[in-house]
Amino acid sequence: MQAFEAARNAFLRWQQFDLGWVQVLNPSAEITPGQLVGVEVHTACLWSVVFNRIVETVDRPTQFGFMYATTARHIEQGQERFVVEFDPATEAVSYLIEAVSRPRHPLARLAYPFSRAMQHRFARDSHDRLRRYIMG
Numbered sequence: 001m002q003a004f005e006a007a008r009n010a011f012l013r014w015q016q017f018d019l020g021w022v023q024v025l026n027p028s029a030e031i032t033p034g035q036l037v038g039v040e041v042h043t044a045c046l047w048s049v050v051f052n053r054i055v056e057t058v059d060r061p062t063q064f065g066f067m068y069a070t071t072a073r074h075i076e077q078g079q080e081r082f083v084v085e086f087d088p089a090t091e092a093v094s095y096l097i098e099a100v101s102r103p104r105h106p107l108a109r110l111a112y113p114f115s116r117a118m119q120h121r122f123a124r125d126s127h128d129r130l131r132r133y134i135m136g
Helices: 002-012 106-110 112-135
Strands: 022-024 036-043 046-060 063-070 076-087 092-103
Touching: 002 063, 002 076, 002 092, 002 112, 036 112, 046 076, 092 112, 106 112
Parallel strands: none
Antiparallel strands: 022 036, 036 046, 046 063, 063 076, 076 092
């Protein structure tokens, strides 16, 4: 349960986004429905800023997280879910990232393979970051 509480604390501080090439611009943002979250991304010598709005949250004794949706000016259209979960039977903590999106902007359509590769990189790096945070 200690690892789950550490993961929950990391989420509250947006640590799963603190990747060096990705960061939340408003890290004091509360995880509540309606909250706007700015995310800065540095890829392929380009800096971009995207905005997402939290549309759903979960805060249970063994599960914590949120889902946000892209805003109208985002280059993609979709949603991402971030959830940490504690299994009392095994005492395992899992971190789930689910993304459903499609290109909205013409440049995003052109760069579709690259943007998918960056989404996979984000998932891998975010899992690693959360693991390092929990381990201290």
